[in-house]
Amino acid sequence: MDASVDQNKTNKNFSLRKSEEAFNAAKNLMPGGVNSPVRAFTSVGGQPIVIDSVKGSRMWDIDGNEYIDYVGSWGPAIIGHADDEVLAALGETMKKGTSFGAPCMLENVLAEMVISAVPSIEMVRFVNSGTEACMGVLRLARAFTGKHKIIKFEGCYHGHADALLVKAGSGVATLGLPDSPGVPKAATSDTLTAQFNDISSIESLFESHKGDIAAVILEPVVGNSGFIVPKPDFLNSIRKITKQNSTLLIFDEVMTGFRLSYGGAQEYFGVTPDLTTLGKIIGGGLPVGAYGGRRDIMEMVAPQGPMYQAGTLSGNPLAMAAGIQTLKRIKKAGTYEYLHEITGELVRGIVEAGRRAGHAMCGGHINGMFGFFFTEGPVYNFADAKKSDAAKFGRFYWGMLEEGVYFAPSQFEAGFTSLAHTSQVIKMTIAAAERVLRRI
Ligand SMILES: Cc1ncc(COP(=O)(O)O)c(C=O)c1O
Numbered sequence: 391m392d393a394s395v396d397q398n399k400t401n402k403n404f405s406l407r408k409s410e411e412a413f414n415a416a417k418n419l420m421p422g423g424v425n426s427p428v429r430a431f432t433s434v435g436g437q438p439i440v441i442d443s444v445k446g447s448r449m450w451d452i453d454g455n456e457y458i459d460y461v462g463s464w465g466p467a468i469i470g471h472a473d474d475e476v477l478a479a480l481g482e483t484m485k486k487g488t489s490f491g492a493p494c495m496l497e498n499v500l501a502e503m504v505i506s507a508v509p510s511i512e513m514v515r516f517v518n519s520g521t522e523a524c525m526g527v528l529r530l531a532r533a534f535t536g537k538h539k540i541i542k543f544e545g546c547y548h549g550h551a552d553a554l555l556v557k558a559g560s561g562v563a564t565l566g567l568p569d570s571p572g573v574p575k576a577a578t579s580d581t582l583t584a585q586f587n588d589i590s591s592i593e594s595l596f597e598s599h600k601g602d603i604a605a606v607i608l609e610p611v612v613g614n615s616g617f618i619v620p621k622p623d624f625l626n627s628i629r630k631i632t633k634q635n636s637t638l639l640i641f642d643e644v645m646t647g648f649r650l651s652y653g654g655a656q657e658y659f660g661v662t663p664d665l666t667t668l669g670k671i672i673g674g675g676l677p678v679g680a681y682g683g684r685r686d687i688m689e690m691v692a693p694q695g696p697m698y699q700a701g702t703l704s705g706n707p708l709a710m711a712a713g714i715q716t717l718k719r720i721k722k723a724g725t726y727e728y729l730h731e732i733t734g735e736l737v738r739g740i741v742e743a744g745r746r747a748g749h750a751m752c753g754g755h756i757n758g759m760f761g762f763f764f765t766e767g768p769v770y771n772f773a774d775a776k777k778s779d780a781a782k783f784g785r786f787y788w789g790m791l792e793e794g795v796y797f798a799p800s801q802f803e804a805g806f807t808s809l810a811h812t813s814q815v816i817k818m819t820i821a822a823a824e825r826v827l828r829r830i
Pocket residue numbers: 464518519520521522524547548549550609613614642643644645669670679
């Protein structure tokens with residue numbers, strides 16, 4: 391579908407001509423015109439907008455359209471885009487070079503910040519992406535326990551490593567691929583899948599694979615099937631069953647880390663896993679991932695131990711500097727209370743406007759992470775999320791884009807607010823949603 395043709399347009403000045411031209415050129419140069427699938431707008435129809443610049447809560451496309459942004463580069467931009475202090479720190483660091491491939495002081499600083507913030511982390515290894523972090527942590531869990539099977543949850547995404555590309559939520563679901571060709575059967579034969587928020591589905595896997603399960607990995611709050619929170623005792627029950635079976639519990643906090651609270655979901659819910667993966671916010675907008683956890687487990691990692699994992703650019707000074715500056719800012723008192731307040735106002739405003747306009751809608755948030763669905767709800771797992779009206783979401787999506795609001799171009803993605811989103815910005819968004827929800 392051409393973005394300029396059939397998107398129920400009302401804003402006569404809204405033109406995406408340059409974006410369309412640029413994206414058409416991109417399609418000949420890169421698969422699907424993008425370097426990460428969800429960006430291609432497959433699930434909302436039309437073509438993506440091509441971004442020129444970002445600042446604070448805003449972004450501008452190459453046609454000059456301005457948007458309030460609720461994607462935040464998929465999570466890192468918790469203090470707002472292109473923050474002046476982060477840019478200054480990057481400028482200072484860059485004067486000394488961009489990569490050393492050798493130890494630097496900034497690694498110590500960020501490692502200390504992460505260790506003191508995240509309850510489960512006693513030692514940490516920095517990598518370059520969330521995918522790498524999840525791939526490394528899985529190898530570590532298997533090396534430490536000597537067992538091979540892992541349990542993941544339907545609709546949870548842990549990056550695109552072979553073993554984890556099973557029932558993996560957003561990107562894969564958006565494209566309608568239940569799995570990916572090219573993943574060898576052998577790579578996923580030890581991956582078992584359970585239902586989020588259904589403890590009996592995990593119990594039966596432990597029953598039928600007694601003594602074989604190295605680790606359970608999950609997003610403690612799911613962001614890759616839309617936004618789904620755990621039922622009150624779900625995380626505690628998994629903690630209990632993993633302990634009973636000498637299985638490691640891994641929280642993938644690539645999205646929730648430093649997002650739900652300074653200590654992540656594990657601090658927010660008071661459940662401490664054995665290992666944790668991080669990404670997004672700890673790189674302040676530069677490519678970073680990390681995994682960490684109990685010292686006795688982390689000491690297995692090379693060169694201290696035999697579990698091999700390495701990276702040319704891991705711990706590079708620019709990513710460390712952006713991460714340090716970002717964490718310094720969100721550590722200040724009031725960060726999460728502020729995010730809670732504005733995000734609650736946003737979600738309530740949208741869902742109530744939707745219901746007033748006669749749509750079945752539900753939604754939720756924890757501090758600066760949120761989501762809403764075009765279904766009555768409640769949404770406890772991926773199967774529930776799939777009941778959301780995808781066609782209606784597509785119409786809502788394009789209506790909001792024309793109104794100058796940029797949400798994630800898939801209903802199976804969480805949204806994010808930042809410290810740069812003012813109360814006025816939230817009110818503008820709700821007013822735009824009211825207009826759009828009345829006409830779709
Ligand atoms: C929970 C979770 N884990 C892992 C990843 C993979 O991270 P990356 O895209 O940095 O490889 C993501 C990406 O969105 C994620 O949301």
